Amino acid sequence: MPKMKTHKGIKKRVKKTGKGKLKRKKAFNSHLQTKKKAKRKRNLSKDTLVNDTHAKKYKHLLPYE
Template sequence: MPKMKTHRGAAKRFKKTGKGKIRRAKAYKNHFTGKKSAKRVRNLRKGGLVNDSDQKRIKTLLPY
């Protein structure tokens, strides 16, 4: 069988951790940050983990 291809859009958005979980960036930080509180924008800088219900779907997009 040929190799599976990595979904390039997903590869730019998600990274695998050492234990195999998937990291992601928070949403809503791109623009219109002037009307959001400083605390809210600061907390959006921190990454998050993909929910367990979505892990399987994204792992198929990132086979390696």
């Protein structure tokens, strides 16, 4: 049986934590910053965990990570 291929798009966007959960960046932080409040921009810059509904699918796409 051949090796499974890692999905490069997910590999660039998601990192594994020490306990095996998946960590990602938040969206809506790349431009149009002037209309956003400082608190909102600060919270958007923090990482967050991938939802459990997506995590199972993403882990399948990252077989060797």
